[in-house]
Structure formats: C-alpha cells, structure tokens
Amino acid sequence: xxxxxxxxxxxxxxxxxxxxxxxxxxxxxxxxxxxxxxxxxxxxxxxxxxxxxxxxxxxxxxxxxxxxxxxxxxxxxxxxxxxxxxxxxxxxxxxxxxxxxxxxxxxxxxxxxxxxxxxxxxxxxxxxxxxxxxxxxxxxxxxxxxxxxxxxxxxxxxxxxxxxxxxxxxxxxxxxxxxxxxxxxxxxxxxxxxxxxxxxxxxxxxxxxxxxxxxxxxxxxxxxxxxxxxxxxxxxxxxxxxxxxxxxxxxxxxxxxxxxxxxxxxxxxxxxxxxxxxxxxxxxxxxxxxxxxxxxxxxxxxxxxxxxxxxxxxxxxxxxxxxxxxxxxxxxxxxxxxxxxxxxxxxxxxxxxxxxxxxxxxxxxxxxxxxxxxxxxxxxxxxxxxxxxxxxxxxxxxxxxxxxxxxxxxxxxxxxxxxxxxxxxxxxxxxxxxxxxxxxxxxxxxxxxxxxxxxxxxxxxxxxxxxxxxxxxxxxxxxxxxxxxxxxxxxxxxxxxxxxxxxxxxxxxxxxxxxxxxxxxxxxxxxxxxxxxxxxxxxxxxxxxxxxxxxxxxxxxxxxxxxxxxxxxxxx
Numbered sequence: 112x113x114x115x116x117x118x119x120x121x122x123x124x125x126x127x128x129x130x131x132x133x134x135x136x137x138x139x140x141x142x143x144x145x146x147x148x149x150x151x152x153x154x155x156x157x158x159x160x161x162x163x164x165x166x167x168x169x170x171x172x173x174x175x176x177x178x179x180x181x182x183x184x185x186x187x188x189x190x191x192x193x194x195x196x197x198x199x200x201x202x203x204x205x206x207x208x209x210x211x212x213x214x215x216x217x218x219x220x221x222x223x224x225x226x227x228x229x230x231x232x233x234x235x236x237x238x239x240x241x242x243x244x245x246x247x248x249x250x251x252x253x254x255x256x257x258x259x260x261x262x263x264x265x266x267x268x269x270x271x272x273x274x275x276x277x278x279x280x281x282x283x284x285x286x287x288x289x290x291x292x293x294x295x296x297x298x299x300x301x302x303x304x305x306x307x308x309x310x311x312x313x314x315x316x317x318x319x320x321x322x323x324x325x326x327x328x329x330x331x332x333x334x335x336x337x338x339x340x341x342x343x344x345x346x347x348x349x350x351x352x353x354x355x356x357x358x359x360x361x362x363x364x365x366x367x368x369x370x371x372x373x374x375x376x377x378x379x380x381x382x383x384x385x386x387x388x389x390x391x392x393x394x395x396x397x398x399x400x401x402x403x404x405x406x407x408x409x410x411x412x413x414x415x416x417x418x419x420x421x422x423x424x425x426x427x428x429x430x431x432x433x434x435x436x437x438x439x440x441x442x443x444x445x446x447x448x449x450x451x452x453x454x455x456x457x458x459x460x461x462x463x464x465x466x467x468x469x470x471x472x473x474x475x476x477x478x479x480x481x482x483x484x485x486x487x488x489x490x491x492x493x494x495x496x497x498x499x500x501x502x503x504x505x506x507x508x509x510x511x512x513x514x515x516x517x518x519x520x521x522x523x524x525x526x527x528x529x530x531x532x533x534x535x536x537x538x539x540x541x542x543x544x545x546x547x548x549x550x551x552x553x554x555x556x557x558x559x560x561x562x563x564x565x566x567x568x569x570x571x572x573x574x575x576x577x578x579x580x581x582x583x584x585x586x587x588x589x590x591x592x593x594x595x596x597x598x599x600x601x602x603x604x605x606x607x608x609x610x611x612x613x614x615x616x617x618x619x620x621x622x623x624x625x626x627x628x629x630x631x632x633x634x635x636x637x638x639x640x641x642x643x644x645x646x647x648x649x650x651x652x653x654x655x656x657x658x659x660x661x662x663x664x665x666x667x668x669x670x671x672x673x674x675x676x677x678x679x680x681x682x683x
Contacts, residue, residue: 114153114409116400116440117144118379120416120424121161121206124185125170127192129465130496131451131458134484135417139446139565141198142485143413145619146560148199149639155400158193159204159382160186163351164371165248169285178350182207192468196477197622202386206374210388211381212352215374218431219300219344220357227303227434229341230363235297236264236276240289244297244347245276249286252279271419298363300354301341302373307430308339314433314441315425322490324418325447329425342427344373376428380439403438413444413563421447446563449489453496454675466496466678474674478621479505479663485620486569498675502666509621509663512576513613517628519583520606521658527592528603534652536601545582545605549575549612550643556616572616579609607632607656608647612640624662631659 119140122128137158144156162182171181182205190203205211222228236245250264255278259269263285264276276282283290304311315329333339345354351368354361380401387396399406414424424445432439451458458465471480483504487494524533538546552575559568583606592599614628615637629635633655640646650656 112152113147113411114400115144115147115155116407116410116412117147117154117156118412118414119158120414120420121159121375121378122189123164123166124160124162124182124189125166126185127188127467127469129453129458129467130471130480130484131453131465132417133196133468133480134451134488134494135448136415136420137193137198138196138481138484139448139488139563140413140415141200142565142568142619143415143446143560143563145199145622149615149618149637150557151639154201155383156199156201157204157379157382157386158198158200158202159206159378160189161371161375161378162186162205162207163348163368163374164346165246165285165348168348168350169248172286179207192472195472196468197481199622202382202389204378204382204385206371206378206381208378208381208385210384211374211378213358214381214384215352215369215377216355217357218377218435219354219361219369219373220359221435221437222302222431223356225434225436227307227430228344229301229303230298231301231341231343232296232298233343234277234294235347236282236292237295238284238287238289239291239293241284241286244295245284245286245292246346246348247276249284250276250279250282250292251285252282255280297347299343299345299367300361300364302344302427302430302434303341304339304426304430305341307434308333310433311339311426311429314429318444321445322447324449324490325421325425325445328418328421328447332422332426339426342372344370346370372423372427373431376424377431401440403440407440410440411444412440412442413446414442415446416448418447418449421445444563449491449493451484451487451489451494451496454498455495470678475505475666476623478624479509482509482569482621485565486573488565488569490564490566498671502668502671505663506665508573508576509624510665512573512580513617513624514662516576516579516583516606516613517610517631517659517662520603520610521631521656523589524603524607524656525658527596528600530656530658532604532607532650532652532654532656533600534604535597536599536604538601538605539598541582541586542601542605545578546643546647548578549640552578553616553640553643560619569620572620575616576613579606579613582606582609604650604652605647608650611636611650612643612646615639615646627659627662631657633657 117140119136144154147154168178171178174181186205236250238245247265248263253260254262254267256272257270259267266273312333345367348368352374354364354367383400384397401407432441453465483501556571586602588599588602610628611632614625618625636649
C-alpha cells in the first residue's frame with residue numbers, strides 16, 4: 112500500500128462553478144483518488160474554497176452581504192454541489208480558516224528570515240471617489256492588446272494576455288464605475304522569485320515524466336522575455352490574511368493583506384490540518400502528509416489543475432516551499448488540462464457563459480456528466496461541449512453498452528432461473544477467451560489510470576464493457592437455454608458476476624451507477640479484480656440479486672433540443 116496526497120486547484124468562492132472548472136481540476140482528481148482507494152492505497156484528497164482577493168469582495172458586494180457571511184454561505188453551496196457530483200474529498204476546506212492565516216504568516220516570516228522577501232515601492236491606481244487603492248480586478252478597462260472593453264487589471268479574459276492595471280485604456284473602478292482615478296505610490300512585499308530561478312528550473316528539469324503542457328508553461332514563464340519575475344505577495348485590501356512575520360507585526364505593512372495567490376496554495380496544507388482538526392486528531396496526523404521530517408518521505412503528491420493555474424503551482428508555490436528552508440513536501444506530479452469550450456465559445460463564471468454545476472444536476476444525474484466530461488477531458492488540446500456530442504456519448508456508451516448489458520442479463524436470469532444466481536455448467540472456450548481478453552484490458556486500464564491518462568482510461572473501460580456485450584451476444588444464453596439449460600446457467604452466472612466486476616472497475620468514473628449495480632447484486636464486495644477468473648466467481652450460485660431500475664435513460668432528441676435552447680450560455 113502506497114500513500115498518495117492529491118489536491119485539485121481550489122475554486123474561487125465567487126459563485127457556482129461551470130463544467131469547465133469541474134473537468135479541469137476537481138473531477139479528474141476525484142477519479143484518481145477513487146481509483147487509488149479501490150487499489151487499497153492510503154489517500155488524502157484535499158480541496159477548498161479560495162475565499163480571498165477581489166473576486167470575493169466584488170461578489171459579496173454584488174450580493175449585498177458582508178464578505179465573511181457571503182463566503183461562509185458560498186462555501187456550503189459549493190460543498191453541497193461537490194457532494195452531489197460525487198467528489199470524494201477527504202476534506203473540503205476554506206482558505207479563510209485560522210489554520211491558513213497561521214501557516215501563510217509562518218511562510219512569509221520564514222521567507223523574510225531567509226532573505227527572499229523585498230519591500231518595493233510601486234505605482235498603483237487609486238480611486239478618489241472610492242477612497243482606496245484598486246488592485247487587479249477592481250479595475251476594468253480596454254485591453255491594449257485586443258481592444259476588449261471589459262478587461263481586468265490582471266488579465267484580459269478575451270485574449271488571456273497578462274496585464275497590469277496601469278496597462279488598461281480608459282480604466283474605471285469595478286466598484287463604482289468611477290473614472291476619477293490617479294496613480295499613487297504604495298509599498299508592497301515581493302517574493303524574490305528571480306533569485307530562486309536556478310533552483311526552481313533545476314527542480315522542473317528533474318520532472319521528466321510531467322505532461323508537456325505543464326512543463327512548457329513553466330519554462331515559458333521561466334525563460335521568455337525577461338524571464339521569471341519577482342512577484343508581489345501583498346495587496347491593499349480589507350479582506351484577506353493580515354500581513355505578519357509569523358505571529359509578529361510587519362512594520363510598514365499595517366492594513367495590508369497577503370495576495371490571494373500567495374495564500375491560496377498554502378491552503379492545501381491548511382485544509383489537511385482543518386480536516387484532522389475536525390476529526391479530533393493531533394497535528395502529527397496532517398504533518399505526516401506534508402513534512403518530510405515527520406513521515407512524508409513516502410508520500411506521492413499529485414496536483415490537478417487547469418493550464419491557467421500552472422504558473423503559480425510550478426513557480427510561485429514551489430518558490431514559497433523552497434524559500435522557507437523547511438522540509439515541506441513538494442509536488443511530485445502536476446496533471447494540467449486545457450480548456451473545455453461551450454458550443455463554440457468559452458465558459459466564463461464572470462460573464463455567466465456555459466452550463467454550471469447546479470444547472471447540470473437539475474437536468475440529469477451526476478454520472479451522465481462525469482462520464483462525458485472525463486471521457487472528453489481536454490488533455491492534449493481544448494475540448495468542446497456540444498449537446499449533440501453529449502447525447503451521443505450518453506446514449507451509446509452508458510445506455511447502449513453498460514446499461515443494456517445489465518438490463519438484459521438480469522431480466523433474462525429472472526425470467527428463466529428466478530432472482531438467484533443459478534448453479535451448474537463449466538467454462539468452455541468462449542469463457543476462457545473472455546477471461547483472457549478481460550485480463551488484458553483490465554491491466555491496460557490500470558496502466559492508464561496509474562499514469563492519469565484520463566481519456567485513454569475511459570476508452571479502455573468502455574472496451575471492457577463492450578467485451579461483456581459481445582460475449583452475451585455470442586453466447587446467447589436465451590438460445591442455449593432451449594437445448595442446454597445447464598450451460599445457459601453458467602453463462603448467466605458469468606454475466607451476473609460481470610455486473611459486479613463492472614461496478615468495481617467503473618466506480619471511479621460513475622460512482623452512483625456503480626453503487627446501484629452492487630446493490631442490485633446484493634453485495635458490498637468491492638475487491639479489485641487482480642485475478643479476473645476469481646473475480647468472476649465472487650458471487651456464488653444461490654446468491655440473490657435484483658433487477659435494477661434503468662441505469663441510464665437515453666437522451667431524446669426533444670430533450671437535447673430543449674436544453675440547447677434553454678442554455679444559450681447566459682446565466683442571469
């Protein structure tokens with residue numbers, strides 16, 4: 112048994128996330144966590160809500176609520192939806208937690224102690240009408256690169272160019288809309304990433320097994336243009352973690368908070384501590400996952416994220432860990448994803464474009480979405496969600512292949528043998544060939560899952576389902592029964608055992624359907640099929656079963672058309 116630490120990029124608190132957010136981090140991370148648990152490894156799967164920074168303040172203001180109240184409510188909303196989607200976090204934390212306050216201030220103090228923090232006077236936009244500095248997203252204007260008139264002060268959503276607030280044309284306050292702005296001097300703390308560049312570059316170069324998407328983005332930030340830049344880690348905001356050196360004041364930084372991108376990754380550690388606190392466990396329970404000197408030497412740490420989060424996880428967060436001089440666990444593997452687009456356009460939380468997680472669940476159960484998103488994960492390039500493709504995938508893969516197999520074999524057995532698994536008969540050449548083919552496919556499936564190759568894993572799992580259908584079609588127990596009922600009993604017994612096998616193999620992708628299949632087979636045996644022959648005898652003759660409800664209903668053309676019309680990509 113190995114130990115695996117898994118984190119998915121923590122979602123912003125500002126509203127319910129869309130399907131693009133889901134498939135870019137949380138869902139594939141859940142797939143991997145569920146798989147590793149099924150293989151009996153020890154897993155710690157951590158996520159949280161990202162509650163600081165301008166998105167939280169702006170969303171709270173729009174909702175007319177105090178920021179702490181808004182964040183607490185939205186955390187519960189996001190946690191409930193995550194549960195409804197079957198996301199099996201060991202803990203779903205909050206970056207505003209006391210644990211994250213203490214850890215963030217601790218890291219900042221260590222970085223300063225080791226000489227990796229500098230104090231920089233910089234020019235920043237000040238809103239005279241709002242009476243405050245306007246960092247990042249508090250400023251909107253026209254992008255100097257593409258002309259988009261709703262670009263933010265940190266990035267243009269349209270062309271994705273990184274910006275500084277002072278780059279914007281005709282800037283205005285995102286709070287009040289005021290253009291009564293001026294540039295004033297203010298002091299901030301910077302993480303001296305440039306001084307750590309060689310150490311970070313050597314660390315990235317050592318990761319020869321990482322996806323090209325991950326390393327290419329990291330190296331681009333390391334080497335393009337002027338190369339890796341120092342990064343501000345403080346902001347002039349009211350909401351956030353107050354700037355301190357450990358538990359001591361930081362002279363000159365009064366009234367400032369740490370930048371959200373400094374404290375957010377630290378929340379991975381803090382959320383692990385939050386989880387063990389909730390369980391009433393001592394600090395050693397979370398530190399064994401994160402401290403190399405306290406048991407984390409044998410931990411494999413995997414992160415899942417969209418490509419826009421890669422720079423912060425390959426550069427800034429490692430700079431924080433390395434610069435602290437303490438033996439904290441660094442990530443071993445970063446699985447990054449491209450974007451999921453929606454019907455020819457982009458998903459966007461801020462612009463309300465696309466299908467959102469709550470809307471998806473109002474239409475169909477979670478497994479329909481889980482299967483489509485994972486089997487179309489944007490690994491090698493962007494993927495596009497279309498209603499036609501979604502309908503075809505659900506109908507062909509889930510209804511026609513898996514659902515049809517379960518329905519046919521259970522109904523046939525009930526009609527001819529009753530609701531118990533029949534005895535008699537022994538395997539012939541067809542069954543031996545099936546066991547051999549299943550063994551080959553299952554070992555391939557394990558290999559793809561071990562290496563987090565999501566789409567290949569889905570394709571292999573579907574191929575495993577197809578083998579059962581092909582066997583059923585070829586063996587045709589309904590025909591065999593007429594001349595050799597004993598042989599038909601063996602074929603049916605094998606088919607019913609295949610349902611349990613499919614439930615176990617499919618659980619990482621479609622956990623709710625998996626539970627339904629196991630319940631129908633009246634078993635809680637989730638043992639992994641290391642030995643396929645033994646797995647196909649797990650349910651003995653005489654074992655009772657039930658014919659389940661339809662696992663997956665087909666999506667009708669009328670429903671598809673209605674949903675396409677209803678979800679034009681604009682969320683009010």
